Amino acid sequence: MNYFSNMNLVDLMLLSLLFIFSINGFRKGIVIEVASLLSFFIGIIGGIKFSQFGSDIINSFFSWNPTVTKIIAFIIVFIVCVRITTLAAKIITKALKLALLGFINRILGAIFGAFKGAVILGFLIFLFGNFIIQYITTIPEEYLNSSTLYLPLFEFGEKIYSFGTGIPSNYSSEKILESI
Numbered sequence: 001m002n003y004f005s006n007m008n009l010v011d012l013m014l015l016s017l018l019f020i021f022s023i024n025g026f027r028k029g030i031v032i033e034v035a036s037l038l039s040f041f042i043g044i045i046g047g048i049k050f051s052q053f054g055s056d057i058i059n060s061f062f063s064w065n066p067t068v069t070k071i072i073a074f075i076i077v078f079i080v081c082v083r084i085t086t087l088a089a090k091i092i093t094k095a096l097k098l099a100l101l102g103f104i105n106r107i108l109g110a111i112f113g114a115f116k117g118a119v120i121l122g123f124l125i126f127l128f129g130n131f132i133i134q135y136i137t138t139i140p141e142e143y144l145n146s147s148t149l150y151l152p153l154f155e156f157g158e159k160i161y162s163f164g165t166g167i168p169s170n171y172s173s174e175k176i177l178e179s180i
Helices: 009-029 030-061 066-098 102-133 140-147 150-165 173-179
Strands: none
Touching: 009 030, 009 102, 009 140, 009 150, 030 066, 030 102, 066 102, 102 150, 140 150
8 A cells, every 4th residue: 555655646647547548448348459459550551552452443433643542542441441350359349248258358458458558658758758847847847756657657668669669768758859
């Protein structure tokens, strides 16, 4: 219980956001949560792979600018891929409910939702941490430094960034923001 006695307002805000992510994950279940993440990547890959094919079909009916038709084809393929992935996830979720595994799906969804929230919050805190300290004066720096969750989420976001980009984790967030 001593862990919670050291929490400040920043911790309560971060914990509330993680709780919201967790509740959303519980509501949807792990299958839908993972599928929503995967569908985004599948949609992008599908859009890249099949946008030329879709563009050719659109051009056979309309005489539009090829760049416009390729963008439209990408959007259509992206939406179709997302819809198919979501439909497959809903079918799997219904099968899990029939097999009486719906509650396990929801519990794992809550855990995955909290993890997804930690990834998102950590990444945002890492990218905008110095910006928050320098320009948002309503949150005193000592609140952030004394926070139980802020620094671990910052370090987690730093690891996610270095893993996803290959940029070493000792590369400062100020340099990252300057390069954007």
